[in-house]
Amino acid sequence: xxxxxxANRVIAGGVFVFVESEVFKGLLELKEKPFVIVGxxxxxxxxxxxxxxxxxxxxxxRGKVKLPEGAVVVxxxxxxxxx
Numbered sequence: 908x909x910x911x912x913x914a915n916r917v918i919a920g921g922v923f924v925f926v927e928s929e930v931f932k933g934l935l936e937l938k939e940k941p942f943v944i945v946g947x948x949x950x951x952x953x954x955x956x957x958x959x960x961x962x963x964x965x966x967x968x969r970g971k972v973k974l975p976e977g978a979v980v981v982x983x984x985x986x987x988x989x990x
Contacts, residue, residue, distance in 0.1 A: 922964040923988065931968035934961050935975055943974055946983030956986060 926934075935941045942960065947953040957972045958965055974980060 923967055924964050925967050925969070928968045928970060928972050931957065931959070931966060931972055932975075934966055935959060935972075935978065937961075940977050940979055941975065942979045942981075944981045944983055944986075946986040948986040948988060 935943070944958045945956070947955050955970055956967055957970075957974075958967045960966065
């Protein structure tokens with residue numbers, strides 16, 4: 908399997924923490940190879956989300972984020988943050 912790879916569907920649940928992009932980038936820098944999920948959510952108006960996990964919480968930021976070299980990236984075709 909080659910990185911980054913695409914995911915057909917990602918369903919997220921649990922604790923969601925929305926942060927600004929600068930805070931998000933700072934959290935990514937704490938890991939050598941951060942795991943990151945990028946995709947869009949929403950119906951009529953799509954919103955780009957970038958997510959990672961940190962201490963059992965799902966950390967989310969809106970918009971594009973410059974990812975660090977070595978990040979493991981999953982590009983989700985569909986995101987669902989629960990109902």
